[in-house]
Amino acid sequence: MNELMAARSLTTRPVVTLGGDAVAHVKDTVCDAAAGSVTGFTLTGRGLLSGSLREGLPWRAVYALGHDAVMIRDRRGLVDAAALTTHRHSLRARLLGAEVVTEAGTEIGTVLDVVVEGGTGGRVVGFRVAASRRFLPGPTRHRRRVYVPRGGTLTVTGRSLVLPEDAVRYVADDLPGLTALVAGVPGRGRGALP
Template sequence: MTALMLATEITKRPVVTLGGDAVAQVKDVVFDGGGGRVVGFTLSGRKWFSGPMKQSLPWTAVHGLGRDALVIANEDVLETRTDVMEKSEARGGDVLESRVLTDAGTDIGRIVDVVVDPGAGADVVGYEIAPTEALGRRARTVFLPRAETIAVSGQALVVPATVTEYVAEDLATFEERVRAYRDRTQSTETEA
């Protein structure tokens, strides 16, 4: 993995061309709910009173995603908002503020952000959650690896209870917890 990013860190970043021209800024990150990937970005104008743009940016057109900007070849790579949104299985669904429940029925928290690995195709690797007492954590927020989601609705995300064994309290240690969880699930699948 490369340096992990929170989806909220990506919003408001400028979108610039390889030639250095500022085109827009990121308004929202669009996710493929089932595939666990970023599919694109909705955009807004760069001026103070600019609103949402009719064009959006598909992930496939992103040349680079860094701490300071998203880089694209040129403005020709932008697509209609509808085209980008149709690539998302969620189609308007938003996981932020959703409850996170285990398959055993325990409420472990509420999603406050999504953790993205900008390398490897912009995978969603986990969630930042505000934990409940049931999770047994004292931190204000913790990081939970993205598991095979059992169910998702506008109100709740249901995950296997075993994922709670891999919670981290910061992004630096979260990367290792994600690796450990993936190793466990792959070895379990191999045994089955």
């Protein structure tokens, strides 16, 4: 499996052509309505004081999403940023802070970040969630941060993400743990977590 990345960590990642020229930095990640895949990125200019670009980067123009750069063939793949965000969910606008619940109505928590798979797929594989106390009871005063796999089916209802019960049977404490979970390693049940 390709490296998993928190979408917020993509902000400021350079967008580089295969010719070696940096054309922009990632400003925000845009997901489709089902929060199933990345549809593109909004961009900022390269200079310290440069603001948002009017151009956006659609996922179809991405050659590879890597640990250190978003690779594109050339800058001809950039499109009007307004077209990119129409009817789609930028992280900041829609997904961050959304409630996560199960189909049975169990409250899981709120979305802190979206985890995407690097490489060429652009798949959303999970969420970093501030878990509710009912979902993960414990002695700590602070809400636990856990990684929850997206699962095969997910419904977006307003500001809520509805996951199947199976998706939250296991959770992970970090990205390597989520990588193992998504790859099919059962991991630990949430009740067994410290």
